[in-house]
Amino acid sequence: MDTGRRAGEPLVRHTVSPHLTRLLIDAGTAAGLDRGQVMRLPGFDTLSVDPVRIPTATIMRTWEAVGGALMEVGGVARVMELWRPGTLGVWDYLFTAAGTLTDALRASGLHFAVIADPVDAIAVTRDGAGVTVSWDGPYRDHPSYPLIAEFVPSMFQTVASSGAGRPLTPVQVRLPHRAPLSHAALCELYGTRNVEFEAGAPSITFTEADAATPLPQSDPALAAILNDHARITVETARPVVSWLDRFHLALETAVGDGPPELARVAHRLAMGPRTLQRRLNEAGTSWREELERLRQRRVDQYLRETSLSVESIAARVGYSDPRALRRAIHRWYGHSPRTVRQNPD
Structure with missing residues (x-):
């Protein structure tokens, strides 16, 4: 298992960057939600300012607000359909300049605080089946947790596929909640029928071949610069928490x-x-x-x-x-x- 202390953790604990929250609001709006109604919720007045970090409670309220609308139009697939490289800031580009997908996953896990709360943990493990990235967040009792759990593997798969320059089909996706009556939409989302439920922390496993193949835009010097930038982005961010x-x-x-x-x-x-x-x-x-x-x-x-x-x-x-x-x-x-x-x- 690859572990490491995320830079800036003591300063930004219980905060997130506004990037993902903005993406969720865009997805909710595209699904028919009243954007003005969402933006009137407490904690949404600083979303347009990139250098700040907003309370984690704000993104959890966002999941609550948009969850129902997303489920009516196909679930979390609608979120990453709106993603483009740079939507999540420097974190996206960690998947571009790295040497291999394994390197990219390790860097993205080490710097996950760039987009998420530092209390969220990303683990990257490697075995005979391939390379697995799993997420452990302290939101298991939150009503939106099943939706978030489905989103995280989709997010990693989408950004990793962009870095690889081609669609990546996972070996397996594991989700913590019970299987729905039909999970055909999830199989379509991940591109595999090997979706396991009630399986602990959400995770996605890529093949060993995909994990070891050099990325087409690999640039070691740029990767080092981006890693430093990711660290500095967190360390210099201004938490806005009343x-x-x-x-x-x-x-x-x-x-x-x-x-x-x-x-x-x-x-x-x-x-x-x-x-x-x-x-x-x-x-x-x-x-x-x-x-x-x-x-x-x-x-x-x-x-x-x-x-x-x-x-x-x-x-x-x-x-x-x-x-x-x-x-x-x-x-x-x-x-x-x-x-x-x-x-x-």
């Missing part, structure tokens, strides 16, 4: 760990519970409102886009008792969970 962004991240993390407590979230933010309540009040909101808003947003997506039971959903959004979730759903929609699920509109 205290409210940090609160949202702390709250989402707390919800994933079980029933959230105000005192624990305040401790994560290095402030007392009363100070947190006061600052939320100054921002025109409250602990109860923020918790309710987060829970409703996630529950809505779980009910409409997954087959998870009410008990499972309750645990994922921080309810210790499923009956409390049922009461909340009645309060939000005036209907039972079953009715909401059967009437997605």
